[in-house]
Amino acid sequence: MNKKLLSILGPVIIVALMIVFRYLFPNKITFLTEVGIFSIYVMGNNILMGYLGYTSFGQPFYLSVGAYSAAIFFAYFGGNIFLAIIVAIVVGLLLSLVLAPGLMRLKSSYFTLINAALCMIGVFIFERLLIDVTNGNDGLWFRGNMAATPLLDVRYPKNFFFFVLLILLIAFYLYQKMDKSAFGISMKATKANPEKMTFLGYNVFKIRSIGYAISIMMSTLAGSLYAINFGFVNPNLGENTRAIEVLLATLIGGVGSVFGPFFGALGFLGMKDIVSTFMTRWEFVVGVLTIIVLFKFNRGIWGLIEDGAGLVQRGRNKKTVKVGE
Amino acid sequence: MEIWITAIIYGLASSGILFLVSLALSIGYGLMRVVNMEAMVYYSFGAYVTYTIMSLTGSFILGALGGMLVGAGLGLLVETQLLRKIYNREMMFTMVVTFGVFMIGIGIIQFVWGLEPKPVASPISGIVKFFGGVQIPAYRLLIIVIAVIAYILIQLMMNKTIIGKALRAGIDNRENVEGLGVNINKIFTITFVVASAFAGLGGALNAPLVMVGPYMGFDMLLFAFITVILGGLGSIKGTMVAALILGQVINVGGTIWAPLATVGPFIVMFFTILIRPTGLFGKDI
Numbered sequence: 334m335n336k337k338l339l340s341i342l343g344p345v346i347i348v349a350l351m352i353v354f355r356y357l358f359p360n361k362i363t364f365l366t367e368v369g370i371f372s373i374y375v376m377g378n379n380i381l382m383g384y385l386g387y388t389s390f391g392q393p394f395y396l397s398v399g400a401y402s403a404a405i406f407f408a409y410f411g412g413n414i415f416l417a418i419i420v421a422i423v424v425g426l427l428l429s430l431v432l433a434p435g436l437m438r439l440k441s442s443y444f445t446l447i448n449a450a451l452c453m454i455g456v457f458i459f460e461r462l463l464i465d466v467t468n469g470n471d472g473l474w475f476r477g478n479m480a481a482t483p484l485l486d487v488r489y490p491k492n493f494f495f496f497v498l499l500i501l502l503i504a505f506y507l508y509q510k511m512d513k514s515a516f517g518i519s520m521k522a523t524k525a526n527p528e529k530m531t532f533l534g535y536n537v538f539k540i541r542s543i544g545y546a547i548s549i550m551m552s553t554l555a556g557s558l559y560a561i562n563f564g565f566v567n568p569n570l571g572e573n574t575r576a577i578e579v580l581l582a583t584l585i586g587g588v589g590s591v592f593g594p595f596f597g598a599l600g601f602l603g604m605k606d607i608v609s610t611f612m613t614r615w616e617f618v619v620g621v622l623t624i625i626v627l628f629k630f631n632r633g634i635w636g637l638i639e640d641g642a643g644l645v646q647r648g649r650n651k652k653t654v655k656v657g658e
Numbered sequence: 659m660e661i662w663i664t665a666i667i668y669g670l671a672s673s674g675i676l677f678l679v680s681l682a683l684s685i686g687y688g689l690m691r692v693v694n695m696e697a698m699v700y701y702s703f704g705a706y707v708t709y710t711i712m713s714l715t716g717s718f719i720l721g722a723l724g725g726m727l728v729g730a731g732l733g734l735l736v737e738t739q740l741l742r743k744i745y746n747r748e749m750m751f752t753m754v755v756t757f758g759v760f761m762i763g764i765g766i767i768q769f770v771w772g773l774e775p776k777p778v779a780s781p782i783s784g785i786v787k788f789f790g791g792v793q794i795p796a797y798r799l800l801i802i803v804i805a806v807i808a809y810i811l812i813q814l815m816m817n818k819t820i821i822g823k824a825l826r827a828g829i830d831n832r833e834n835v836e837g838l839g840v841n842i843n844k845i846f847t848i849t850f851v852v853a854s855a856f857a858g859l860g861g862a863l864n865a866p867l868v869m870v871g872p873y874m875g876f877d878m879l880l881f882a883f884i885t886v887i888l889g890g891l892g893s894i895k896g897t898m899v900a901a902l903i904l905g906q907v908i909n910v911g912g913t914i915w916a917p918l919a920t921v922g923p924f925i926v927m928f929f930t931i932l933i934r935p936t937g938l939f940g941k942d943i
Contacts, residue, residue, distance in 0.1 A: 388750040435932045442693060442749050446887050447931055449880055450924040457921040574876060577757060584754065614773070617765020623758030627751065 340513075340591075344505035347595055348498050355494060362494055364606060368599050369497040370558045373504055375582045375594035377551030382580070383589025384517065385544045386524035387441055390576040391448025394455040395549050397571025398428060399556020401459055404473045404566045405466060412480030414487055418557045425553030429546035437541045452573045460568040472567030479561070487561070497558060504551070505591070511547070512591050520544050521589065581619065584626050587633025596634040663792045665913040666906065671798035673905030674805030675867075678860030679878055680885040680897050681812065682733070682853040688892030688940075689829055690846060692741055693753040698875030698882070699763030700729035700854045704861025705870045706767060709776045718781030722862035729858020730851045737850045742843065760875065767872045775869035801863050808856055809898055815852070816894065825849055884927045890940020899938060 355365055374396060381387045402424040403417040411417075432451075436444060459467050467473050479488050487496040511517045519540050523530050527537050560566050578601065586597020604622070608615045630637060679701050686694035704725030711721035736759060744752050784796040816822035828835040828842040836842055861874075868874060885904055889896030904923050912919030930937070 382750075386750070388753060439931070439935055442687075442753070443887065443931055443935060445750075445753065446883050447928060449883070450928050453880065453924045454921060454928065457917065457924075461917050573880065574873075577761070580754060614765070614768050616761045616768070620758045620761030620763075620765060623761065624755060627755055627758070 340509055343592060344502050344509070347505070347592070348502050351498055362490060364602065366490065366494045366497050366562060368595075368602050369494070369501045370555050370562065371579075371582065371598040371602055372501060372595045373551055373558070374555035375579055375586065375598045376504060376508055377548045377555065378579045378583050379586075379588065379590075379594045380520075380544050380548040380551070382583050383593075384520040384524060385541055385548075387444050387545075388580065389448040390445050390573070390580075391450075391452040391455075392552055392579045393571045393573065393575045394448070394452040395425065395428070395552035396556040396559065397455055397459060397566070397568070399425060399553025400560040400566040400570055401467065401473070401556075402553065403557035403560040404475055407475035407478045407560075408473055409466075412478050414479055414482055414561060417561070418554065421553045421557030422550050425550040426546060428553075429542075429549040432549075433542040433545050437538055437545055449573060449576070452571060452576065455571045456568045456573075459571065467566075467568075470568060472565045474565040476564030479564075490562075493562060497562075500554075500558070501595075505595075509591050516540070516543070577619070577623075581623055581626075584623070584631075585633055587635030590633075590635045593633055593635035596638075600634055660790060660792045661913060662910070663788070663790070664794065665909045667792075667794050667802075668798060669905040669909035670902075671801045671905070672908050673901040674801045675860055675864045676881060676885050676904055677805050677898055677901035678808055678856050678863065680882040680889075680901060681808070681860075681894070682850075682857040683882050683886045684889070684891075684894060684897040685849060685853040686741075687886055688890075689825065690741075690745065690850070691749070691752075691829075692745060693749055693756060694741065695753065695756040695879060696736055696759035696763060697854065697857050698879045699760055700732050700857040701861040701864075701878055702763065702767055702872070702875040703732060704729045704858030705778075705865040705874060706771055706776070706861075707858075708862040708865045709771075709778050709870050712778060718866075721865075722859060725858045725862035725865075726855045727858070729861070730855035733851045733854025733857075734847065737847050737854075741850070742846075745846075760879075764872050764875065771872070773872060775871035778865040778870055780866040797866065804859075804863065808859070809894075812852070812856070812894060821845055821848055881923060884923050887937055888927050888930055890937030893937075893939040896937060896939030 351365055351369065355362055374392070377395070378389065378392050381389050399421040402421045406417045406420045436447060439447060460469050476488075481488065485492045485496060487493045519530070519535060523535070523537050523540050530537050530540075556570070559570065582597040582601035583594060584597070585600045586595065587593030604618070605615065608618050612618070626633070632639075679697070682697035682700065683694060686692045686697065707728045708718070708721035708725045711724045712718055715721075740755070740759065741752075744755055780795070780797050782795075782797045782800060785793050786796050786799060787793055816826070824835060824840050824842070824845050828840070828845060832842060864874075864878075881904065885897055885900045888903065889898070889900035904926070907922040907926055908919050911922040
């Protein structure tokens with residue numbers, strides 16, 4: 334009962350908390366918008382890391398593909414924001430169809446490095462090969478080309494915040510559905526023991542490919558939202574050095590959980606926000622934090638919350654037992 | 659014509675650096691099943707220590723020795739304090755842990771030496787003239803010679819000494835080797851320290867060729883990984899062959915079209931792995 338209630342109310346509570354924060358700290362709205370977008374990005378990575386057992390050092394590549402498909406759409410084809418987001422998701426799907434047959438046959442460590450290579454190739458493509466389309470390092474500016482949307486004009490940051498929250502809410506419910514479905518469980522089973530899954534008659538390759546496609550589509554969705562948020566994109570978005578951010582956020586939040594990615598995004602960006610006010614370079618802090626999280630809290634923030642909830646529940650049970658006696 | 663011969667010899671020098679730096683990764687990754695990304699910290703520290711000693715004493719040889727020693731010391735510290743605890747964990751875990759160590763290393767470099775890149779002067783300024791007007795800086799030739807010596811030494815250590823034999827046996831069956839009275843932890847540590855020293859030496863040798871900056875390890879990390887992956891895990895010979903190939907891709911490719919120098923190695927690795935997922939000389943792990 335409790336769990337069911339949590340699964341229905343959880344996303345609403347999180348979104349409501351975001352709105353409360355938005356009015357408590359009005360000057361933090363860009364930060365909160367970024368938390369929303371980053372959560373979707375981390376959720377995508379969480380599918381690879383938590384459900385399929387693949388660590389990717391190339392998530393920024395998928396993010397930048399999404400951002401660039403939205404940006405190129407705005408710059409050359411039209412101004413409809415919803416269409417741009419759909420274009421980004423479709424491009425993600427096509428990309429995963431092309432890459433999955435090769436990548437999903439690899440062992441985890443090779444997958445990691447192939448993705449790191451993809452990142453490098455991606456930056457090269459956007460910076461040099463398509464320089465006539467993307468303006469290379471100068472970035473592609475398109476804020477003026479975005480058309481107004483009905484009901485809520487998302488071109489303004491304060492409306493875009495609500496738009497991101499709406500997408501986050503939908504993403505949460507779909508993610509939860511995936512987590513509970515037979516598909517979600519079979520993904521986790523392939524992570525635990527692929528040989529046994531093959532033996533049981535499941536097509537491991539197919540399960541992995543679908544999971545990979547969902548992950549890529551979430552990353553490109555987040556990329557398109559980033560592009561709309563900033564109003565321009567440049568190749569830096571896809572740089573290799575940023576790959577650790579999303580991995581760390583996933584770890585901080587708790588790998589393989591539904592709400593972990595949100596807390597990971599919040600925790601990571603919050604920490605970055607706080608540390609960067611008194612330290613321009615924060616690699617040292619990130620490094621120390623990674624090691625502490627890995628060794629001490631390997632179930633992340635969501636694990637801590639669950640443990641806390643478990644303690645409360647146990648305390649309550651004890652009470653009832655005592656009353657019964 | 660001269661331009662191609664020059665590119666090929668420059669490529670050999672790049673291969674030398676790549677081989678020295680990748681050795682730590684190759685041994686950690688292929689033999690001990692630990693993805694030691696923090697090897698690039700030894701590389702960066704090697705370069706920085708060379709810079710410091712060279713600006714204090716003016717001697718490059720002292721600097722390179724210092725870089726090697728610091729690399730070895732750091733390797734000893736990290737292996738005994740951290741890696742030993744994670745040998746049996748899954749690869750993903752070791753990868754992220756050592757990446758954390760790598761980040762800490764970058765942070766320490768920023769605190770100690772600051773953000774701006776440091777220049778290191780080339781220790782040998784002579785130019786060797788070959789037939790047909792090919793001119794090669796003597797320093798590049800020195801790098802090739804040192805890399806060849808390093809390859810011979812490490813092969814001798816792995817195949818001829820008791821340490822190498824015990825190491826390979828210990829990887830196959832740890833309990834059995836321990837039962838024979840061999841302290842396998844000590845052997846792991848020795849091998850790791852040797853590999854770290856080579857990474858430090860690689861940093862020291864590369865210092866005059868590149869700008870010594872806090873992020874130099876990042877650039878090298880990917881190239882070193884490509885070398886190890888392309889060569890195949892667990893094979894030092896494979897690492898050497900891959901370093902030779904990549905050195906040519908970087909320099910000859912860069913002569914054909916400049917952007918190939920940065921992106922060429924990635925393209926080579928991408929297609930090699932898709933066609934042959936274990937690398938050129940790798941065994942299936």
